[in-house]
Amino acid sequence: MKFFFILFVAGVMLEANLSTAQETPPARTVRLNPVGEKLDLLHRSPEMRSRIGLALSGGGARGFAHIGVLKAFEEAGIPVDFIAGSSMGAVIGGLYAAGYPADSLRHLALHTDWGQLFRNDPSRQSLFVTRKPDQTDHTIEFRIRGFRLSIPGGLSVGQKLQHLFTSLVLSADYRAAGDFSRLSIPFKAVATDLTSGQRVVMDHGNLAEAMRASSAVPVIFQPVERECRLLSDGGIVEALPVDLAREMGSDFVVAVNTQDELRTRDQLAAPWDIIDQVISISVIRASQTQKAAADLLITPAIGDHPSSSFTRIDELIRQGYESVGPHLSAIRAFMKTHHKPVSDDESAGRVSIAGCAPQDEKRLEAALRVQPGGPASNDLIRQDLAMLYGLGTFADVEAEVTGTPQDRHVRYLVTETPLLTGFRMEGVSVTDSFVLVGLLQSRIGRPVDLKRLRQDGDTILKWFHDRGRTLARLETFTLDPATxxxxxxxxxxxxxxxxxxxxxxxxxxxxxxxFPLRAGDVYHAPKANRGIVAIYGTGLFESAALDIVRENNRPVVMIRLREHPSHIVKLGARFDRERYGEGSLALTEANLFGTGASLANRALYGNRRRHYDVDLRSDRVFKTYLTYRLSGYRHEHDRYVYDGLRRVGDFRETRHGIRATIGQQIARFGAVSLTARVEGVTDRPYTGRAPSGRGDIRSLIVKSQVDNLDRYPFPANGHLHETRLETAGAVFGGHQRFLLGYGSFEWYRTLAQRLTLRPKIVFGVGEGDIPFSEQFALGGMDSFYGYRADQFRGDYLFQGSVMLRARLYPRVFAEARYDYGGVWQQRQDFRWDDLRHGVGGGIGLDTPLGPLEVHYGSASFGAREVYVNLGHRL
Known part of the structure; x- marks a missing residue:
């Protein structure tokens, strides 16, 4: 009986213990960071709060208002957790997600020549001196693929836009390993698949390409081929990607609408206006649903600013900034009242902090979200841990939770950071390590501030990036709490x-x-960019893009190309009052046997000139900077002969021969060359006093050129210099014996953005029996105002001028120039008092057909002349 009684009592006690065990769960520990011996400073603890997403619309230039919105968010301390962008919104959003703050975006917007980005031709300064004349020796150029005309998919292939985007986001894209969710802010862009009409969401791959595809306005920009799709402007299918921002995980979506309004009847004048209107109608209708789905809609007061007008950019940014103000209270109210869902099935009875200085305990306890009598869920505790860890003074934080669900004891345990004893850097030279340590804010012997230490990590990367080593990254950045x-x-x-x-x-x-970089080199962004520009500058490629992929944790540089058809047809046309009308036709094989050499056949026919040329040329020989050119030609030129201001005769000058040149390129701004010239010259008089006869010229020419003009015609900055020494004699097999020295020096400098000053000095010295055809000439609109072209000839030349040109409008210029100088037959004829003077000016327009110039000039002894030119010099 006693045995059964003992057994009964034991059973009751066991049941009671089991019941108590069920009612009081075991103690648990809540941690924010992974357990480890060393503190990983690259690990960023997530903020425990609801997420704010931005949906940025398209709108062309109107989309610059997005920059102002982002600036207002920054100043108000409103975090952006997700960005979904379409068209221009994808461009601004992609750059912001890549780490560019609003101020940097504003600087970029204001200091980028957006009009230049629409052009297809390579930058003039990226071309070898031997190739620069090719840009302006024709009026129109088209290419032949097989036996069919190659028609581009847009007015611009977008090469310069792609290159700009790549140079800006390549390093961020590489660090994210092509995953846009790993950017500084997770990002997605919208594009339109032209083959299916479907929306395409781009969240991985090449970020610059994604931005370029989303902003590829139809007709203006060529579509982008990406993953077997043909992608164009995302605004066609989804101009305001609110749903996409929601799908990314946003709890609160702010939509920023900068879309263009419909044009008025008076604005529908041109066919492209009507096309844009049709697209806008469908876009606006599709956007209504997205606007309604947003938690907050911001529409900057941009007015009727055209989407195609890249002017008043600062005003657009300001409008975007001011549009946020009325909505700040609504956003802050959401941030204050909305947090991650918190279960209230557990309640805190006691809350305490251990491990910090006693004087800090009360202050920190008051800042906690878990308070006695309130909820004590894991989510809420993690928010407290994130707050404590974010202070930067604790190396580790955790929470112990004990007690019953209705009476929890939450005990926060913090470990203060140790004293900093030293920095150890691996992967860099001793010199770089020494320099980097000197830049850091954290000081040895003081307690570690984790926030400052993470800033030091950013300082290390910035030091490398400022020096062009933009792929540098921290593989490991740890603090050993023990040491x-x-x-x-x-x-x-x-x-x-x-x-x-x-x-x-x-x-x-x-x-x-x-391309200047090789395997084993440290990646250097300026060199890589120059390489891509140089590759595109060869003229062999429709597009040239840079990409970086990661293999075995090392960067592989990918040069992605799209080749031009190599058969080129060039047509040229020009009119001026000196030679009247001229036309030209050139047929060129631009990539002979894949070597980059070119073979061109060119014919020019006009009222006073007829040229026929065959030209074989290569700008580089193998990997050297040697260049060669072999030309055969026949030129006929009807010329006038003058005696002072009177025309006294005319004749036809015919030249035929060959020239063989070998030279050395000097970077992209200069060249030196040696030319062997074998030429026959025949002068046949027509009327009056004109030269006649035939001569053979065999000469060697040594020439030096410098040309770094930023553009032509109407250059704004740069130098244009040429010096030449030519010797001809019987030793080369010719009949003419002479020595010619020539120099021309021009300097262009733009002042106050609109005024360009250009001084110029020209001299020529001749010795020996110089034939009429080889004498120096003076006169003409580009040489000396007031005189006809080549009105004066002689064996000696000196001429100087000062020109001032004003840019009245983007493509309209006014110019004034003063000339002085002269030509002489004998050296002893030169007198300073005999120098002629000329003054003149006019208006110039940079048109698609070439420059249109109307000038008037007057010179010494009553000479006056009107000059009218249309088209490039052929």
Whole structure:
């Protein structure tokens, strides 16, 4: 009986214990950071709050207002957790997600020549001196693929826009390994698949390409081929991607609408206006649903600013900034009242903090979200841990939770950071390590401030990036709490390989010789950018883009190309009062055997000139900077003969011969060359006193050129210099014996953005029996105001001028110039008092057909002349 009684009592006690165990769960520990021996400073603890997403619309230039909105968010301390962008919204959003703050975006917007980005021709300063005349020796150019005309998919292939985007976001894209969710702010862009009409969401791959595809306005920009799709402007299918921002995880979506309004009847004048109106109608209708789905809609008061007008950019940014003010209270109210869902099935009875200084306990306890009598869920505790860890003074934080669900004891345990004992850097040279340590804010012997230490990590990366080493990253950045030592392992971004893709005809060596980086080099962004510009500048490619992929944790540089058809047809036309009308036709094979050499046949026919040329040329020989050119030609030129101001005769000058040139390129701004010239010259008089006869010229010409003009015609800055020494004699097999020295020096400098000053000095010295055809000439609109072209000739030449040109409108210029100088037959004839003077000016327009110029000039002894030119010089 006693045995059964004991058994009964034991059973009751066991049941009671089991019941108590069920009612009082075991103690648990809540941590924010992973457990480890060392503190990973690259690990950023997530903020425990609801997420705000931005949906940025298209709108062309109107989209610059997005920058002002972002600036207002920054100043108000409103975090942006997700960005979904379409068209211009994808451009601004992509750059912001890549890490560019609003101030940087504003600077970029104000200091970028947006009009230049629409042009297809390479930058003039990226071309070799031997190629620069090719840009302006014709009126129109088209290419032949097979036996069919190659028609581009848009007015612009978008090369310069793609290059700009790539140079801005390449390093961020590489760090994110092509995953847009790993950017500073997760990002997605919208584009339109032209083959299916469907919306395409771009969240991985090449960020610059995604931005370019989303902003590829139909007709204006060529569509982008990406992952077997043909992508164009995202605004066609979804101009305001609110749903996409919601799908990314946003709890509160702010939509910013900068779309263009419908045009009025008076504005529907041109066919492209009507096309734009049709697209706008469908876009606006589709956007209504998205506007309604947003939690908050911001519409900057942009008015009727055209989407195609890249002017008043600062005003657009200001309107975007001011549009946020009325909505700040609504956003702050959401941030204050909306947090991550918190379960209230557990309640805090006691809350305490241990591990910090006693004087800090009460202050920190008051800042906690978990308070006695309130909820004590894991989510709420993690928010407190994130707050404590974010202070930067604790190396570790955790919380112990004990007690019953209705009476929890939440005990926060914090570990203060140790004293900093030293920095150890690996992966860089001793010199770089010494320099970097000197830049850091954290000081040895003081308690570690984790916030400051993370800023030091950013300082390390900024030091590399400011020096062009933009792929450098911190592989390891840890603090050892036991020793107080910080370890930084730096990957400088040493290139594993450089690869080329897309070149079907052009040899790899022709491409890689223009790219200055090789496997084993540390990636250097300015060099890589110059390489892409140089590759595009060869004229062999429709587009040239840079991409970086990661293989075995090392960067591989990808040069992605799209080749031009190599058969080129150039047509030219020009009119001036001196030679009247002229036309030209050139047929060129621009990539002979894939070597980059060109073979051109050119004919020019006009009232007073007829030229026929065959030209074989290469700007580079293998990997050297040697250049060669072999030309055969026949030129006929009807010329006038003057005696002072009177025309006394005319004759036809015929030249035929060959020239063989070998030279050395000097970067992209200069060249020196040696030319062998074998030429026959025949002068046949027509009327009056004109030269006659025939002569053979065999000469050697040594020439030096410098040309770094930023544009032509109407250059704004740069130098244009030429010096030449030519010797001809019987030793070369010719009949003419002479020595000619010539120099021309021009300097262009733009002052106050609109005024361009250009001084110029020209001299020529001749010795020996110089034939009439080789004498120096003076006169003409570009030489000396008031005189006809080549009105004065002689064996000696001196001429100087000062020109001032004002840009009245983007393509309209007014010019005034003063000339002085003269020509003489004998050296002893030169007198300073005999120098002629000329003054003149006029208006110039930069038109699609070439420059249109109307000038008037007057010179010494009553000479006056009107000059009218239309078209490039052929």
């Amino acid at each position: 107080g030592e910080v370890l930084a392992v730096i990957n400088e971004g040493r290139i594993a390989a450089v690869r080329v893709e897309g070149n079907r005809r052009t040899r790899d060596g022709v491409i890689l010789r223009e």
